[in-house]
Amino acid sequence: MTPAAGGATSPYVAVVGAGGVDVAPEVLAVAEAVGAELGRRGAVVVTGGLGGVMEAACRGAWSAGATTLGILPGGDRGAANPFVSVAVATGLGELRNGLVVRSADAVVAIAGGAGTLSEIAFALKAGKPVAGIGTWRIDGVTDAADAATAVALVFGD
Amino acid sequence: MTPAAGGATSPYVAVVGAGGVDVAPEVLAVAEAVGAELGRRGAVVVTGGLGGVMEAACRGAWSAGATTLGILPGGDRGAANPFVSVAVATGLGELRNGLVVRSADAVVAIAGGAGTLSEIAFALKAGKPVAGIGTWRIDGVTDAADAATAVALVFGD
Amino acid sequence: MTPAAGGATSPYVAVVGAGGVDVAPEVLAVAEAVGAELGRRGAVVVTGGLGGVMEAACRGAWSAGATTLGILPGGDRGAANPFVSVAVATGLGELRNGLVVRSADAVVAIAGGAGTLSEIAFALKAGKPVAGIGTWRIDGVTDAADAATAVALVFGD
Amino acid sequence: MTPAAGGATSPYVAVVGAGGVDVAPEVLAVAEAVGAELGRRGAVVVTGGLGGVMEAACRGAWSAGATTLGILPGGDRGAANPFVSVAVATGLGELRNGLVVRSADAVVAIAGGAGTLSEIAFALKAGKPVAGIGTWRIDGVTDAADAATAVALVFGD
Numbered sequence: 001m002t003p004a005a006g007g008a009t010s011p012y013v014a015v016v017g018a019g020g021v022d023v024a025p026e027v028l029a030v031a032e033a034v035g036a037e038l039g040r041r042g043a044v045v046v047t048g049g050l051g052g053v054m055e056a057a058c059r060g061a062w063s064a065g066a067t068t069l070g071i072l073p074g075g076d077r078g079a080a081n082p083f084v085s086v087a088v089a090t091g092l093g094e095l096r097n098g099l100v101v102r103s104a105d106a107v108v109a110i111a112g113g114a115g116t117l118s119e120i121a122f123a124l125k126a127g128k129p130v131a132g133i134g135t136w137r138i139d140g141v142t143d144a145a146d147a148a149t150a151v152a153l154v155f156g157d
Numbered sequence: 158m159t160p161a162a163g164g165a166t167s168p169y170v171a172v173v174g175a176g177g178v179d180v181a182p183e184v185l186a187v188a189e190a191v192g193a194e195l196g197r198r199g200a201v202v203v204t205g206g207l208g209g210v211m212e213a214a215c216r217g218a219w220s221a222g223a224t225t226l227g228i229l230p231g232g233d234r235g236a237a238n239p240f241v242s243v244a245v246a247t248g249l250g251e252l253r254n255g256l257v258v259r260s261a262d263a264v265v266a267i268a269g270g271a272g273t274l275s276e277i278a279f280a281l282k283a284g285k286p287v288a289g290i291g292t293w294r295i296d297g298v299t300d301a302a303d304a305a306t307a308v309a310l311v312f313g314d
Numbered sequence: 315m316t317p318a319a320g321g322a323t324s325p326y327v328a329v330v331g332a333g334g335v336d337v338a339p340e341v342l343a344v345a346e347a348v349g350a351e352l353g354r355r356g357a358v359v360v361t362g363g364l365g366g367v368m369e370a371a372c373r374g375a376w377s378a379g380a381t382t383l384g385i386l387p388g389g390d391r392g393a394a395n396p397f398v399s400v401a402v403a404t405g406l407g408e409l410r411n412g413l414v415v416r417s418a419d420a421v422v423a424i425a426g427g428a429g430t431l432s433e434i435a436f437a438l439k440a441g442k443p444v445a446g447i448g449t450w451r452i453d454g455v456t457d458a459a460d461a462a463t464a465v466a467l468v469f470g471d
Numbered sequence: 472m473t474p475a476a477g478g479a480t481s482p483y484v485a486v487v488g489a490g491g492v493d494v495a496p497e498v499l500a501v502a503e504a505v506g507a508e509l510g511r512r513g514a515v516v517v518t519g520g521l522g523g524v525m526e527a528a529c530r531g532a533w534s535a536g537a538t539t540l541g542i543l544p545g546g547d548r549g550a551a552n553p554f555v556s557v558a559v560a561t562g563l564g565e566l567r568n569g570l571v572v573r574s575a576d577a578v579v580a581i582a583g584g585a586g587t588l589s590e591i592a593f594a595l596k597a598g599k600p601v602a603g604i605g606t607w608r609i610d611g612v613t614d615a616a617d618a619a620t621a622v623a624l625v626f627g628d
Contacts, residue, residue: 008206008227008237008244044243049165069243070165075259075407080165086201086226086243087165088260091407093389094596098566098589102232103245117609118569118592125565125585136609138588232564248564250546251439255409255432271438274452275412278432282408295431295450322520322541322551322558358557363479383557384479389573394479400515400540400557401479402574416546417559 006044006067013038013154014046014104016097016119017053017112017135027111028056030133033147034108035060035068041155044069046104048096049080049087053110058083071100098122106154108144109135129154163201163224170195170311171203171261173254173276174210174269174292184268185213187290190304191265192217192225198312201226203261205253206237206244210267215240228257255279263311265301266292286311320358320381327352327468328360328418330411330433331367331426331449341425342370344447347461348422349374349382355469358383360418362410363394363401367424372397385414412436420468422458423449443468477515477538484509484625485517485575487568487590488524488583488606498582499527501604504618505579506531506539512626515540517575519567520551520558524581529554542571569593577625579615580606600625 006012015034017027035057038045045061047054049070058068062083070084075091090096097115101107101122106129109120116135123130124140131150132141144150163169172191174184192214195202202218204211206227215225219240227241232248247253254272258264258279263286266277273292280287281297288307289298301307320326329348331341349371352359359375361368363384372382376397384398389405404410411429415421415436420443423434430449437444438454445464446455458464477483486505488498506528509516516532518525520541529539533554541555546562561567568586572578572593577600580591587606594601595611602621603612615621 006243007239008234008241012234012244067243069245071245077165077169077260082164084165086163086224087169088226088228088245088256090256091259091409093405094593095405095566095569098569099245099247102248103234114592114595114611118589118596121585121589121592122565125589138607140585248566250562251436252409252412252562255412271435271454275432275435275439278428278435279408282428282432293452297428320557321553322548322555326548326558381557383559385559391479391483391574396478398479400477400538401483402540402542402559402570404570405573413559413561416562417548 011041011043012046012069012104013043014100014107014119015053015057015110016048016100016107016116017110018116019048019050019052019054021051023052023111027053027134030147031056031110032060034110034150036064037147037151039064039066041151042066046071046100048073048100049084051081053112055081055083069103071096071103094118101126101128104128106130108133108150108154109141111135129156168198168200169203169226169261170200171257171264171276172210172214172267173205173257173264173273174267175273176205176207176209176211178208180209180268184210184291187304188213188267189217191267191307193221194304194308196221196223198308199223203228203257205230205257206241208238210269212238212240226260228253228260251275258283258285261285263287265290265307265311266298268292286313325355325357326360326383326418327357328414328421328433329367329371329424330362330414330421330430331424332430333362333364333366333368335365337366337425341367341448344461345370345424346374348424348464350378351461351465353378353380355465356380360385360414362387362414363398365395367426369395369397383417385410385417408432415440415442418442420444422447422464422468423455425449443470482512482514483517483540483575484514485571485578485590486524486528486581487519487571487578487587488581489587490519490521490523490525492522494523494582498524498605501618502527502581503531505581505621507535508618508622510535510537512622513537517542517571519544519571520555522552524583526552526554540574542567542574565589572597572599575599577601579604579621579625580612582606600627
């Protein structure tokens with residue numbers, strides 16, 4: 001017997017980055033490619049559940065038939081992007097960033113601002129691998145040139 | 158396009174109750190029946206992700222092909238029961254009870270102790286429907302004689 | 315050397331109850347008496363930081379020269395009642411109820427609704443003593459006729 | 472009437488930095504000076520409640536007769552350093568970093584690792600001023616050469 005979706009024993013990888021409507025198209029394209037590659041590898045893709053990089057990563061995962069977990073800042077599931085398979089409406093505001101990281105085994109950070117930085121920091125504090133594409137240059141974040149490289153890094157290929 | 162699992166727009170119903178290894182078989186049977194009925198109706202079944210009533214409800218939902226969301230108290234996804242489709246390892250301890258309720262539109266409470274009581278209380282505070290089977294007698298909890306009745310109650314049939 | 319206020323090693327006792335503007339005057343009087351008696355015994359009085367029973371308990375503690383800790387649901391310290399010595403603006407909503415209980419060694423519950431019930435439940439789950447005055451009748455809550463009795467109960471006199 | 476300790480309307484300033492036993496003496500001296508200067512200005516000093524920079528900042532504030540709020544990661548108040556006036560035992564682990572920042576109007580960051588980085592990030596996300604002494608070089612953090620300068624910065628002098 002196996003569960004209906006990813007199950008708790010699949011790899012869970014968070015994809016973090018900016019959520020605004022003004023994220024550059026090339027950043028969204030990278031996020032979608034990361035989500036798709038993670039999905040092909042059988043990962044559950046964890047995001048903050050909103051738009052921008054989060055939605056693009058979910059769309060990519062969805063296109064690969066993968067499960068996406070959206071951990072929302074507000075108390076309303078309706079804020080989730082349409083490619084979220086399972087939503088958690090936390091009502092915790094930005095503190096939910098910590099839950100995104102706790103829920104994942106590794107993190108791919110794509111561009112992003114201060115919220116993304118908090119997720120990188122939580123991951124480093126917890127000793128989880130972080131691959132970065134065009135994001136904060138922080139000791140401990142491994143730079144990746146593209147989606148395939150980032151995913152390979154977090155899978156320890 | 159629809160997401161791979163329940164999606165954020167499905168109904169989400171929490172099933173809460175005792176998690177210990179000594180839960181009575183008839184309580185587990187009710188929990189499994191509740192999970193199965195919720196699954197047949199297309200609900201995502203939300204639990205605290207551990208054993209006892211939580212596992213039985215997940216098993217029931219799984220048997221109906223439904224998605225289950227397990228919101229765990231600890232930081233290790235490995236603690237999830239095998240019928241959890243998607244696990245959130247919160248590291249929040251009992252405070253995760255509040256997230257179980259926030260993630261759901263309605264609650265079915267089955268037997269249970271003080272942890273279950275906290276979930277009932279959060280649901281009442283938030284104005285969410287609570288159906289109870291052999292659980293705390295609290296104003297605002299609607300008693301149900303069996304699984305089908307409880308599920309009908311939270312769906313507002 | 316001793317710290318400027320209660321210090322972490324003082325007893326911490328939560329006083330929980332309704333926060334609305336329509337709490338009965340006799341309930342507020344009891345809450346104030348509980349706060350005063352706790353203050354006289356050197357306890358730090360922990361509340362949810364808002365009005366009603368929370369404010370009355372803080373006023374009582376303040377009149378006894380004691381320290382009060384207000385753990386607020388919102389993100390704005392300005393919502394604290396004027397008798398809060400130290401405020402924590404959590405932004406967690408009702409989940410802050412769990413932090414009120416975690417911060418305390420024991421709980422005095424006075425009247426109250428579903429929010430108060432969640433605090434009673436968390437305390438029972440954590441094995442902390444709960445004295446109740448005109449509040450929910452729950453196994454594990456020790457009924458007290460008045461403020462002095464409730465405080466004696468939580469101090470284990 | 473004014474409350475027994477800092478009150479909710481005082482300025483609250485978080486001092487964040489490494490908590491280990493191996494923090495350099497000169498870093499601790501700066502943290503103590505920051506705490507003292509904040510105390511002299513009437514601020515409530517908010518920290519994560521443990522050792523290292525947190526304890527040094529509390530010691531400084533205590534020497535100035537100020538109130539210190541320690542927001543602990545664990546569930547045991549006994550982990551607080553002896554200069555914590557009021558302790559909150561959150562049981563949230565590193566997520567309590569977010570509450571340290573939410574509780575404060577501004578942040579002074581002194582040296583520090585990934586945990587400190589998470590606090591800087593949360594503060595920037597929330598639009599709160601951050602002064603840094605020998606800490607992460609992040610856009611939005613204003614470098615300060617010494618304690619007096621850092622405190623002047625967060626007070627907007």
